[in-house]
Amino acid sequence: MTETPRSPVQHNGIRHVDTRTASQTGMRRQNLAVVLGTVAAHAELSRADVAGHTGLTRAAVSSLVDELIAAELVREGPMTSSGRAGRPGRTLALNDSGPAGFGLEIGVGHLGACVVDLRGEVRVWRRVERANAHRDPANVLAALADLAAAARSEAELLGLRPQSPMLSVPGLPGPGMLTHAPNLGWHDVPIATLWPGPDTPTLENEANLGALAELWAAHAPTNFLHVSAEAGIGAALIIDGRLYRGSRGYAGELGHMPVHPNGPRCTCGSRGCLELYANQEAVLHAAGLPEPTATDPVTALTDHIRAEHPGALDAIERAGDALGIALAGAIGLFDPAAVILGGAYAELGPWLLPRIRSQLETRLTVRPFDPETVTASPLGRRGPILGAALHTIQRILRNPASLG
Incomplete structure (x- = not known):
């Protein structure tokens, strides 16, 4: 029986x-x-x-x-x-068709959408240069929803089924809400309420996703510090293969670490913060370059550096020194196996790294330190949106039954 x-x-x-x-x-x-x-x-x-x-x-x-x-x-x-x-x-x-990861991104100067298959291969990639700072959040989200719909349609033609998206944001997310994004000028924005399309995205900070992309796609060591920049400067710490968020989720605020305590006043209220010397706006201003409207700012800066424009060379050296000072403190505190420069820093690596390494050699004298462990990311500025798309793939691999 x-x-x-x-x-x-x-x-x-x-x-x-x-x-x-x-x-x-x-x-x-x-x-x-x-x-x-x-x-x-x-x-x-x-x-x-x-x-x-x-x-x-x-x-x-x-x-x-x-x-x-x-x-x-x-x-x-x-x-x-x-x-x-x-x-x-x-x-x-x-399977190279079927369920797929779906990443979206809001940057200060762009929107993005990305679909990856289960192997982690990028199958759909869309990016639109667009000034989003101080714009109406509903307007920005409507444009992003249109971009997401176009990316989903393209993926479906390839036989892929994008899952619910994850959205990379340059700020501090909460449940269904972007709590604080100073470089966008947004505070307490109810993303879940304003989202106009299907499948309301889950939010995650861009620096965190950039670090996770290094771990999953670029085979970084299981203990490293990831530092990235666009309008702001973010950092994320990976410990034993896991993202460290801090007790309240605020870990990674490297941009507001003072590097010159008697320096100028920062927008955060403190003085001499790293962002005043090494974020995108600061470097462009120090280089004597206006914020470009048609040209990508990082591309404009690298063009001037390659042309040996004196202002651009001085600005990038100043940024590298400031980063080296800030990283010396972070390395001394956390002892990571590696430091990885992501975002715009990855593309500026050839000029930033010599100054950063020089500062670290001078300042990290208590214990052995290999400056070659500070490197530029092979993912460039794609890290956050790749991390967003790969987050779903990792969830599926860990729990295939979650697909229902």
Whole structure:
């Protein structure tokens, strides 16, 4: 006689769930993630290979693989011989269609949308240069929703199913709200209420997402400090492969670390903050360059540096010195394995890095320090939006059952 699963029952008004059923469900979800992670980590595995890597039985692996194929997370390839006795098996790989990560971005000077497949490959990329600072948030979100809709349509033509998006923002997010974004001039903006399209995005800070992109896409070490810049300067600390947020979520405010305590007054109220010397506006002003309207500011600056414009060279050296001073304190406190320059700093790395490293060699004298561990990101300015799109992929890989 086959035992039927037990259903929840009531005792004294309290609902009791059969813990054996819950345990079996949890174990199956865990095994789904193990199998999917094994397929993601290796090329051209058969079901028998997956069983060998995971220690699960072939029957269990076969059932789990069928479930992952039905969810369009895994696809089967051609037959292959493993060299062992028995019939050949089909190779398994992450599906290059089906569920996909969807990242959106609001920058001070641009909007962006990005779709990546389960392998982390960028399949759709859209960026529009647009001045967003001090604009009506509803107007900016309407433009971003249009860009998101166009990116989603393009992805669907490729056979992809973008999941709910994550939105990279240059400020401090809260639940459904952008609490504080001084470089946009926005405060307490209810993104969830104002969003005009379907699938209201989840918000995350751009510096945090840039750091996570380094971890997931650029294979950074599991302990590093990520520093990036656009209109402001943000930092994010990865410890043992996890993002460190601080006790209240405010970790990473490197831009308002004083580097010259008697320097000019900052918009934050303090004096001599790093942003006064090393953010985009400060460097352009020091270089004697107006904020360009048609040309990307970073491109304009690099063009002047390559032309050996004296003002541009002096400005970038001043920024590098200020960054070196700020980073010396951060490195001394946290002892990261590496420091990675992202955002605009990644493109300005050839000129910033010598000054930063020189400052660090001078100031970090208590313990050994290798200045070569300070590098420019290979992701350039794409980090935050890539991190937003890859965040969904990581969630799926960790918990395939979350797709429902």
